[in-house]
Amino acid sequence: MAEKKRVMLVVSYDGTAYNGWAFQKSTHNTIEEMLARAVHGLTGEDVEIIGASRTDAGVHAYGNIAVFDTCSTIPGDRFSYALNHILPEDICVVESREVYKDFHPRHCDxxxxxxxxxxxxxxxxxxxxxxxxxxxxxxxxxxxxxxxxxxxxxxxxxxxxxxxxxxxxxxxxxxxxxxxxxxxxxxxxxxxxxxxxxxxxxxxxxxxxxxxxxxxxxxxxxxxxxxxxxxxxxxxxxxxxxxxxxxxxxxxxxxxxx
Amino acid sequence: MAEKKRVMLVVSYDGTAYNGWAFQKSTHNTIEEMLARAVHGLTGEDVEIIGASRTDAGVHAYGNIAVFDTCSTIPGDRFSYALNHILPEDICVVESREVYKDFHPRHCDxxxxxxxxxxxxxxxxxxxxxxxxxxxxxxxxxxxxxxxxxxxxxxxxxxxxxxxxxxxxxxxxxxxxxxxxxxxxxxxxxxxxxxxxxxxxxxxxxxxxxxxxxxxxxxxxxxxxxxxxxxxxxxxxxxxxxxxxxxxxxxxxxxxxx
Missing domain, CATH: 3.30.70.660 (Pseudouridine synthase I, catalytic domain, C-terminal subdomain)
Structure with missing residues (x-):
């Protein structure tokens, strides 16, 4: 295990099949949950996904932003390739990078x-x-x-x-x-x-x-x-x-x- | 019942969910069968759909051509509206018209x-x-x-x-x-x-x-x-x-x- 780091993802998705971005207790069918499951599949960690925009059911994105913390040794910029092998075809991580530890996509200008x-x-x-x-x-x-x-x-x-x-x-x-x-x-x-x-x-x-x-x-x-x-x-x-x-x-x- | 007439359809479809255009014994999931079922729903007749192009599974069309014979009193140009109420959203008849009785879309220049x-x-x-x-x-x-x-x-x-x-x-x-x-x-x-x-x-x-x-x-x-x-x-x-x-x-x- 490496030291904990924060990774940012730029996420493109077809929202047609999902109940929106944000985690919901009543359904497992959200973009956030799909990303959390993919990170778990890759690193074994249960991570919290912090999203920038909570898009509604059926809404699409070319560049929504997500961050999560991981102790994985995978370099930040390799997460996109690794996650895309696990994610379904209607979600694609177009870019990933390590960011500073307090970076929060909803608390930035x-x-x-x-x-x-x-x-x-x-x-x-x-x-x-x-x-x-x-x-x-x-x-x-x-x-x-x-x-x-x-x-x-x-x-x-x-x-x-x-x-x-x-x-x-x-x-x-x-x-x-x-x-x-x-x-x-x-x-x-x-x-x-x-x-x-x-x-x-x-x-x-x-x-x-x-x-x-x-x-x-x-x-x-x-x-x-x-x-x-x-x-x-x-x-x-x-x-x-x-x-x-x-x-x-x-x-x-x-x-x-x- | 009116005299038998031949009606031509211009058909737009999303081929993603279908096993292609042409009728197949092994599946009911073809564009041709969906059109035949819609005409049956509208007129009660069992019609043969004659298609111009037998597109493959997953191929899309803006303007494939189909003809069929009907004794319905529905005017040729009204079939598009009537069929679109019955057809699923991935198939749309963009135009319909009565044509002469021998018109065959594969035997024309x-x-x-x-x-x-x-x-x-x-x-x-x-x-x-x-x-x-x-x-x-x-x-x-x-x-x-x-x-x-x-x-x-x-x-x-x-x-x-x-x-x-x-x-x-x-x-x-x-x-x-x-x-x-x-x-x-x-x-x-x-x-x-x-x-x-x-x-x-x-x-x-x-x-x-x-x-x-x-x-x-x-x-x-x-x-x-x-x-x-x-x-x-x-x-x-x-x-x-x-x-x-x-x-x-x-x-x-x-x-x-x-």
């Missing part, structure tokens, strides 16, 4: 980027049903972008947050919201320092309502002011949401830096 | 376009595992295109055909083969008047070998001349293959034209 992907075609496309939200009505992308700009900056996002949220404050800062066409998809991209429960899916549902002509971009201001979930649009379904990436604004110090 | 999609990234991407072939080695797209051009035209494609093929002739005409980058995907697009068993997957496997530096583009000429399956490259896996579309060169005459 970060920027997170989510994408909400809308398949804007008349008929559904079966091969994309788990990775897009099929929305057949025509969308006014310019109006959606006008509305998106009004969400940028620091706001109280109570209206854009699931009523079951237990966050002490609903103030968050969104750095950028953009709406772009990419082939037959409309992609709503949101970057910010933190997100509330269902926040990106409610932003997507609200922008889609405005895009199809129900309401005007300027309505966003009143929605924010009301601080009431019923003021904003519906929660868009989980399968269109991708957690794209985490940026650590102060970098990720190596263990030698501490 | 057609152009078929297939795409083979390669995910050319270092690490696999879980959300795309069923819809791309992950190939992590760098690819020389220019060399692949040089090789592709040598496959165009009329050739005996015995070297590019599964040895179990029962086709009487292995001569086919390929109108175009192109290799393009699209983001992190390399897309091999093949258009021709007809394809042999596994032909597009063997073309893809061969172009990938040349792209990674095993062999030269000019090798294609010798491969074709040998008329021996072992002369060409491996058969690329099913999940990267999409049947994109059928073009009927003489059009699709309406029933009133006959």
């Amino acid at each position: 970060t920027l997170k980027t989510y994408e909400y992907r809308v398949l804007n075609t008349k008929m559904p496309v079966p091969t994309r049903r788990f990775y897009t939200y099929h929305f057949s009505m025509p969308l006014d992308i310019e109006k959606m972008n006008e509305a998106a700009k009004l969400l940028e900056g620091e706001h109280d996002f109570t209206s854009f947050c699931n009523v079951e949220s237990q966050a002490l404050s609903h103030v968050r800062t969104i750095k950028e919201v953009s709406v772009k066409c990419h082939g037959d998809e409309v992609i709503i991209s949101v970057t910010g320092n933190g997100f509330l429960y269902n926040m990106v899916r409610i932003i997507a549902g609200t922008l889609l309502q405005i895009g199809r002509g129900k309401g005007e971009p300027s309505d966003i201001t009143a929605m924010l002011e009301k601080k009431d979930r019923s003021a904003a649009g519906p929660t868009a379904p989980a399968q269109g949401l991708f957690l794209i990436k985490y940026e650590f604004l102060d970098g990720i110090p190596d263990p030698s830096d501490t | 057609t152009l078929k376009t297939y795409e083979y999609r390669v995910l050319n990234t270092k690490m696999p991407v879980p959300t795309r595992r069923f819809y791309t072939y992950h190939f992590s080695m760098p690819l020389d797209i220019e060399k692949m295109n040089e090789a592709a051009k040598l496959l165009e035209g009329e050739h005996d494609f015995t070297s590019f055909c599964n040895v179990e093929s029962q086709a009487l002739s292995h001569v086919r005409t390929i109108k175009e083969v192109s290799v393009k980058c699209h983001g992190d995907e390399v897309i091999i697009s093949v258009t021709g008047n007809g394809f042999l068993y596994n032909m597009v997957r063997i073309i893809a496997g061969t172009l990938l070998q040349i792209g990674r530096g095993k062999g030269e583009p000019s090798d294609i000429t010798a491969m074709l001349e040998k008329k021996d399956r072992s002369a060409a490259g491996p058969t690329a896996p099913a999940q990267g293959l999409f049947l994109i579309k059928y073009e009927f060169l003489d059009g699709i005459p309406d029933p009133s034209d006959t």
Whole structure:
């Protein structure tokens, strides 16, 4: 056994088959539990996985972040290869590295980027049903972008947050919201320092309502002011949401830096 | 009951869960059987589905063609909506129409376009595992295109055909083969008047070998001349293959034209 070290993983997954990221007493079918089981299979240790973002059931990620402590002799940067031999095909550790012992992904200054992907075609496309939200009505992308700009900056996002949220404050800062066409998809991209429960899916549902002509971009201001979930649009379904990436604004110090 | 008519369907499907298109005695899990069951559910009739292309297990389609005869009073163009209410989410009839009574999708002059999609990234991407072939080695797209051009035209494609093929002739005409980058995907697009068993997957496997530096583009000429399956490259896996579309060169005459 080596000295205890903390290892960070960058995790890509297809959320279709899982009850979300976070460990739950009622089910063993979460990304967190799959990662813990894979580490156990590799090192024999029972580790606690600390995740950066607790994505919902059906939500996907290219770069969610997890850390855990291990006394294994496996070098930090080799964990990705070793874990990928054990993990199922719908979870892939794209990168791993040793980090300093107190590194906690939820206690760092970060920027997170989510994408909400809308398949804007008349008929559904079966091969994309788990990775897009099929929305057949025509969308006014310019109006959606006008509305998106009004969400940028620091706001109280109570209206854009699931009523079951237990966050002490609903103030968050969104750095950028953009709406772009990419082939037959409309992609709503949101970057910010933190997100509330269902926040990106409610932003997507609200922008889609405005895009199809129900309401005007300027309505966003009143929605924010009301601080009431019923003021904003519906929660868009989980399968269109991708957690794209985490940026650590102060970098990720190596263990030698501490 | 109305007079018997022939209805054509344009069918999009996710082939992941199926044992291919064609009816098989040993399994009920084929696209053809799902379509026949859906028509039965709608009209009570036991119909024979005539398919244009018998795609393999795991292969996807945006536009495969099926026809069947029915005495139902449902107008031809309404079948798509009615069938989509019965079909599972991984099969979608994107268009339906009445055609003349002798119309047979395999006895027409057609152009078929297939795409083979390669995910050319270092690490696999879980959300795309069923819809791309992950190939992590760098690819020389220019060399692949040089090789592709040598496959165009009329050739005996015995070297590019599964040895179990029962086709009487292995001569086919390929109108175009192109290799393009699209983001992190390399897309091999093949258009021709007809394809042999596994032909597009063997073309893809061969172009990938040349792209990674095993062999030269000019090798294609010798491969074709040998008329021996072992002369060409491996058969690329099913999940990267999409049947994109059928073009009927003489059009699709309406029933009133006959």
